[in-house]
Amino acid sequence: MIEPRRNNPPPIISLTTDFGEKDGYVGTMRGVILSICPRAILTDLSHDIPPQDIRTAAFVLYQAFSYYPPYTVHCVVVDPGVGSKRRAIAVRTSHGIFVGPDNGVLSMVLTASNIDVNEAVTLINPNYQLPNVSATFHGRDIFAPAAAHIANGIPLNKLGPPAINLVHLDFDTQPKDDICRVMHIDRFGNLILNITIDDIDDPGRVSFTIGNQTIKSLSHTFADVEQGHLLAFAGSLRNHIEIAIRNGNAARELGVQVGDVVKIIYSDLEA
């Protein structure tokens, strides 16, 4: 259930797209939203998602959503299937309402351990779309209007019929045996792994091997190692392990990409 909103704060709509800022596409969506819901506070998660990179968009949403008020409407438009038969959906959860294409971009959020999914609908009611919906810019014509009407308090079931069997993508967010993977690489070149501190049996004995480099222990933070040295630590994202270089770029130094394997090794205490 969504928490009651104290003092009637203005509605919040977050935007996440792969549109960049150059062409004004996001700016156009903002105009559509403010035309329908002039009180909305607009905020941006990212518009620098690599073109059509559903996985990165899923990750950005996953790392941010729980820091927003639960009445926030998160509008996500990374939509390589625009104009095809993929559905446009809105999903009401215990921690936000999510609007976007039904292409798996919401999978990471909707399967998060701290979220309950309450309702999902297919956005087909033309009363809550712009007139003359284009075949290629549903961010403007369908998703932005839906987000704005929901922010205005329109119940989801007015926007369309229930959506069942949402597309689920497995983003490999869990480690398997002694293998984990690079789940995301951030701007600083830090590697966020698909393993959390809670998945590690004995943090005092763990080491990580990536390529031909081994990190022999967990650190607390950057300052525990010298400038330019590799470290691994329980990071800021729900205790996922990160591999980084203090004041350096680990991804570039190690030549690593998203999906690459990291081996988990427990040293023998007897040795």
Place this chain on the structure above:
Amino acid sequence: MIEPRRNNPPPIISLTTDFGEKDGYVGTMRGVILSICPRAILTDLSHDIPPQDIRTAAFVLYQAFSYYPPYTVHCVVVDPGVGSKRRAIAVRTSHGIFVGPDNGVLSMVLTASNIDVNEAVTLINPNYQLPNVSATFHGRDIFAPAAAHIANGIPLNKLGPPAINLVHLDFDTQPKDDICRVMHIDRFGNLILNITIDDIDDPGRVSFTIGNQTIKSLSHTFADVEQGHLLAFAGSLRNHIEIAIRNGNAARELGVQVGDVVKIIYSDLEA
């Protein structure tokens, strides 16, 4: 005439510049605006306009303005002539008030078919500028204050005398005979042409030749062709024709630039 604003919504000011985000120049303009008009909702169309690229700024504004409420103030600062005798202007239209340099950046909007121009003034009243106007940052010293004062409800004629004979740039927005041109290339590498579906005599027989590639028919959307294939379709911008590669980058693959020629050919039905 500007539509009456129901329920007194907060004023909206959109910003479009070639300033990028690195230096904080746009952030400074936001401070000036919020100092004068604390209720303003600030929104961005683009700050990634290539430096001094009036044409791209004109296009971004053109594709976005009609999606904003008609009381929006659009402040545009792409201003290679700053400090010269070019005028600073504000133009009131049926669909927004535009503030910027009189260098043609507003031409595409002001000649749009769905807009009426009601009033234009030259921004010379120092009461509505910052003290000590610099020679090189009129975005901060003249345009941002003007936009904020207008958003506060100051009538345009207080800001300066009527501006006549505004600079007009011809951005080649119309096709000529069987030749059209690439009008804009977006982040995805899609080519937006200066021809709309309404300009095409017989959409069932049309094909497009660009470089040594020919696209033999109009599609509805990306999903009509295989991944990596070229297509042409009536796009989301007022039915302008776009050429794209499904999940690819047409501009890069074809080596195309803004202004390049696309030939329009009608196939012989008898053949």
Place this chain on the structure above:
Amino acid sequence: MIEPRRNNPPPIISLTTDFGEKDGYVGTMRGVILSICPRAILTDLSHDIPPQDIRTAAFVLYQAFSYYPPYTVHCVVVDPGVGSKRRAIAVRTSHGIFVGPDNGVLSMVLTASNIDVNEAVTLINPNYQLPNVSATFHGRDIFAPAAAHIANGIPLNKLGPPAINLVHLDFDTQPKDDICRVMHIDRFGNLILNITIDDIDDPGRVSFTIGNQTIKSLSHTFADVEQGHLLAFAGSLRNHIEIAIRNGNAARELGVQVGDVVKIIYSDLEA
């Protein structure tokens, strides 16, 4: 003293980081702030500060702060020492409240001629931090909550004890004898020098030598020289001298970097 706020305008929080926009880190901070202070107007100075570049962040803040209302909270997160013993601080001044790491990023602002520092505290009260503060993302866990609580009107002394002996970095903002330096290079490749028009004894006789180029006089603005020509002028930032190429990129053409030397020469009027 902070000016009284007329008509109770909404609080303003500006954000400056080196986080970029790709990963959603700034978007996460925005969520934290709106959760605590739903009325806040959020604005961005820059998120394109080069990673860990304290100097550029200091400059961006310095050039922008005085254009914001004095009740603005400026939250700055360029924090290479995150997780070390560097302090987190908030500083109340005559022209804004500044929140950030105590690593010198505020030095340029706090020593500005037009600012009085009234109070500084160390942000250690956990009641004004997120639960479970991470070791690596204090922007989200400490700085954003502090900025939001301050915007809500919490007095600084509730957030922690007085902070004395703040870290001071000398950013070489003054010329020395006949030598000045490039203080900042902006997006257009313009060079902002650490010398103002007021530091120049005889503006009518001054010339500037950088590398093997000499600029023999001060211009008023770009339009005073031909396209592609070098010029020097008293710029928009507090009269600091700038070197630029009209409609070109001086930094690229001259191969100049921040910190490079520019010689000041006074010509002999008799010669």
